[in-house]
Amino acid sequence: MRVGILGSGLMGGKLGMIFARAGHEVIFSYARSNDKLKRLARDAKGKTRPGTPRDAAQEADALLLAVHWSRIDDVLKQAGDLSGKVIVTCSLPMDAGNTKLIIANSSSGAEEVAKKVPKARVVSAFNTVPSEVLFGVYDARRKTTRPSLVYCGDDESGKTVAAELIRDAGFDPIDAGALHIARYTEPFALLVAQLAYEGEGGPELAYRFERFGK
Numbered sequence: 001m002r003v004g005i006l007g008s009g010l011m012g013g014k015l016g017m018i019f020a021r022a023g024h025e026v027i028f029s030y031a032r033s034n035d036k037l038k039r040l041a042r043d044a045k046g047k048t049r050p051g052t053p054r055d056a057a058q059e060a061d062a063l064l065l066a067v068h069w070s071r072i073d074d075v076l077k078q079a080g081d082l083s084g085k086v087i088v089t090c091s092l093p094m095d096a097g098n099t100k101l102i103i104a105n106s107s108s109g110a111e112e113v114a115k116k117v118p119k120a121r122v123v124s125a126f127n128t129v130p131s132e133v134l135f136g137v138y139d140a141r142r143k144t145t146r147p148s149l150v151y152c153g154d155d156e157s158g159k160t161v162a163a164e165l166i167r168d169a170g171f172d173p174i175d176a177g178a179l180h181i182a183r184y185t186e187p188f189a190l191l192v193a194q195l196a197y198e199g200e201g202g203p204e205l206a207y208r209f210e211r212f213g214k
């Protein structure tokens with residue numbers, strides 16, 4: 001499929017490269033420099049190109065939303081009409097210092113994104129995985145046991161698209177239910193990040209947690 005990356009940083013840059021390696025067409029958009037987008041597209045090889053958020057929105061079948069919470073409104077505005085588009089969001093509703101969730105319990109970042117683009121098909125995925133492990137998971141994808149990755153959403157066809165991308169990235173997709181389940185997966189993502197970045201076991205421990213439920 002054609003995948004538009006809205007936010008080509010740690011998550012978007014790596015996942016875009018992985019989707020390209022898996023055979024998808026990828027448009028990298030939204031970084032502070034156009035040179036970075038060009039470099040990502042060149043390094044990813046495959047059918048990739050740099051573009052604007054609007055290019056990505058118009059041309060892609062699915063969009064990965066991977067920006068800091070403070071940039072959500074800007075990138076969505078630049079993307080323009082997102083009616084009918086599948087938006088897979090990994091963006092967590094973090095404060096400016098990335099220390100805590102500013103939306104939790106009674107809503108979630110994913111639900112707030114869905115309110116901003118009511119005609120899009122929003123799926124929450126990839127937020128429970130630290131970017132550091134993405135290439136390793138992709139490289140190990142043919143092993144019989146893959147790390148699980150939860151996703152949730154209200155639109156079944158959007159979820160089918162997200163599950164395909166999750167599988168192509170080397171994970172075993174676990175349907176956690178409706179979009180409001182992001183109220184539980186988003187805080188869980190902070191636990192995984194805590195283990196990955198500050199816990200002694202690092203990414204290995206994060207994997208174990210992701211597989212624990214299964």
Ligand SMILES: NC(=O)c1ccc[n+]([C@@H]2O[C@H](COP(=O)([O-])OP(=O)(O)OC[C@H]3O[C@@H](n4cnc5c(N)ncnc54)[C@H](OP(=O)(O)O)[C@@H]3O)[C@@H](O)[C@H]2O)c1
Pocket residue numbers: 007008009010011012030031032033036066067068069071090091092093094126127128129130131132189
């Ligand atoms: N990193 C993780 O392990 C991880 C894990 C789970 C969820 N998340 C969530 O995923 C989202 C993205 O995280 P990330 O770590 O990938 O962030 P990031 O590396 O900072 O990437 C954000 C992207 O937005 C771009 N950007 C920022 N300000 C911009 C501006 N004014 N104009 C144009 N582009 C701008 C950045 O440009 P530059 O490339 O030029 O910096 C970058 O490409 C966040 O919501 C985070 O909470 C991250």
